[in-house]
Amino acid sequence: xxxxxxxxxxxxxxxxxxxxxxxxxxxxxxxxxxxxxxxxxxxxxxxxxxxxxxxxxxxxxxxxxxxxxxxxxxxxxxxxxxxxxxxxxxxxxxxxxxxxxxxxxxxxxxxxxxxxxxxxxxxxxxxxxxxxxxxxxxxxxxxxxxxxxxxxxxx
Numbered sequence: 032x033x034x035x036x037x038x039x040x041x042x043x044x045x046x047x048x049x050x051x052x053x054x055x056x057x058x059x060x061x062x063x064x065x066x067x068x069x070x071x072x073x074x075x076x077x078x079x080x081x082x083x084x085x086x087x088x089x090x091x092x093x094x095x096x097x098x099x100x101x102x103x104x105x106x107x108x109x110x111x112x113x114x115x116x117x118x119x120x121x122x123x124x125x126x127x128x129x130x131x132x133x134x135x136x137x138x139x140x141x142x143x144x145x146x147x148x149x150x151x152x153x154x155x156x157x158x159x160x161x162x163x164x165x166x167x168x169x170x171x172x173x174x175x176x177x178x179x180x181x182x183x184x185x186x
Contacts, residue, residue, distance in 0.1 A: 051089035061113030148181025
């Protein structure tokens with residue numbers, strides 16, 4: 032897939048996987064939204080993770096992470112990964128996805144597109160900074176989202 036097609040594919044997807052950690056110790060979660068663009072002239076992807084999510088521990092402690100996208104045949108797997116916690120079970124083992132080492136992080140063999148990202152910023156989104164109606168729809172008391180900006184290293 033050429034660069035332009037990969038970016039178009041990425042931008043048109045509604046679900047992908049955010050994965051952080053090492054091949055021996057990682058977690059992945061389904062993401063329904065993220066941002067692709069440029070921050071300070073650096074090509075980036077921004078993802079959002081609640082502090083309560085198991086993946087939060089991995090993305091917070093690791094310098095690199097991946098965002099990957101899949102054909103529709105894996106929709107059931109992505110739905111499963113979005114409803115189960117890696118704290119409670121080896122949820123990846125219950126899918127048809129195959130984890131693979133991807134530079135200093137993890138992706139899956141079945142990915143149509145994987146972006147390898149170096150974390151360059153993380154910060155908490157505070158309730159008092161959210162405007163209505165976002166506050167009513169997305170804020171859960173004591174479980175704020177954090178945003179993570181990743182510099183695109185490989186795509």
